[in-house]
Amino acid sequence: MKLLTTSEAADYLRIGERKLYELVAEGHIPCSKVAGKWLFPRHELDRWVMSGLARPSGMLPHEPPPIVGGSQDDLLEWTLRQSGSGLASLTEGTEGGVARLLQGEAAVAAIHFHSEADDANVAAVAAMPRLYDAVLVGFARREQGLLLPPGNPRSLNSLADVIASGARIAVRQRGAGADMLLTLLLAGIGAKPGDLNRLEPPCLTGPDLAATVRTGRADCGIATHAAARAAGLDFVPLAWENFDLLMRQRTYFQPSIQALLRFLGEESFAGRAAELAGYDPSPAGQIRFFK
Numbered sequence: 001m002k003l004l005t006t007s008e009a010a011d012y013l014r015i016g017e018r019k020l021y022e023l024v025a026e027g028h029i030p031c032s033k034v035a036g037k038w039l040f041p042r043h044e045l046d047r048w049v050m051s052g053l054a055r056p057s058g059m060l061p062h063e064p065p066p067i068v069g070g071s072q073d074d075l076l077e078w079t080l081r082q083s084g085s086g087l088a089s090l091t092e093g094t095e096g097g098v099a100r101l102l103q104g105e106a107a108v109a110a111i112h113f114h115s116e117a118d119d120a121n122v123a124a125v126a127a128m129p130r131l132y133d134a135v136l137v138g139f140a141r142r143e144q145g146l147l148l149p150p151g152n153p154r155s156l157n158s159l160a161d162v163i164a165s166g167a168r169i170a171v172r173q174r175g176a177g178a179d180m181l182l183t184l185l186l187a188g189i190g191a192k193p194g195d196l197n198r199l200e201p202p203c204l205t206g207p208d209l210a211a212t213v214r215t216g217r218a219d220c221g222i223a224t225h226a227a228a229r230a231a232g233l234d235f236v237p238l239a240w241e242n243f244d245l246l247m248r249q250r251t252y253f254q255p256s257i258q259a260l261l262r263f264l265g266e267e268s269f270a271g272r273a274a275e276l277a278g279y280d281p282s283p284a285g286q287i288r289f290f291k
Contacts, residue, residue, distance in 0.1 A: 047249050068110055071091065073110060074227070087256050121136060125291075138242070144178065145228070149233065154219055240280070264285040265284070
């Protein structure tokens with residue numbers, strides 16, 4: 001990674017050092033202070049310049065509203081509050097969040113795609129032609145599995161058991177990451193969504209699905225370990241997934257996003273992840289993909 005000094009960065013950006021110091025003081029430019037000296041990662045300066053490109057009228061608004069759309073997540077909602085980011089959440093599932101992001105109606109989409117790709121989130125974002133300036137930031141890895149009533153009275157330990165027993169399974173809406181995971185897991189055992197005894201209508205969030213199982217309206221459903229723990233349900237693990245934050249490059253440098261990302265490095269974030277169960281916070285804050 002190429003690091004520029006203050007004078008080198010000013011020359012690179014073709015601005016005066018005084019103006020550069022003003023941008024630093026206002027928190028508007030990517031930089032780090034090492035041993036009393038400001039250093040500027042050149043690749044981050046390139047992104048910063050690209051994020052401010054003027055766009056013709058009729059294209060996306062320059063600043064989307066401070067909303068994190070996409071998948072619901074207990075740790076993320078807690079983090080939005082505790083970080084002081086000022087970001088609100090609008091949970092509509094992974095594909096719903098991406099649609100909001102593309103339309104300029106959300107600043108960030110929380111996503112967990114599932115496919116046969118080695119890294120489903122990266123593959124999905126790389127294939128989005130309208131998202132020409134994407135940044136994918138790691139939030140956590142999450143454990144997904146079967147949510148079951150306490151004691152697992154029907155002895156459901158796999159999707160094959162769910163199908164064979166005719167158990168009622170609560171499902172998520174089309175476009176939700178959990179629905180993608182269910183389809184992928186069924187294909188892995190040679191089954192189809194039509195083989196399930198599905199409870200309709202779909203649940204819009206993981207906590208909604210957990211409530212459906214807890215009240216006895218369904219015998220099981222797929223959601224996160226954290227959702228099972230919060231609802232006092234049994235849990236049979238099925239898969240780990242990447243849970244990431246997708247945004248545009250210009251959004252990455254906004255103060256609200258930077259406040260959120262700084263908080264991901266604090267001990268309280270990792271502590272809360274451990275309390276909720278089913279999280280690996282090691283990817284938090286890492287840039288996993290950009291274009």
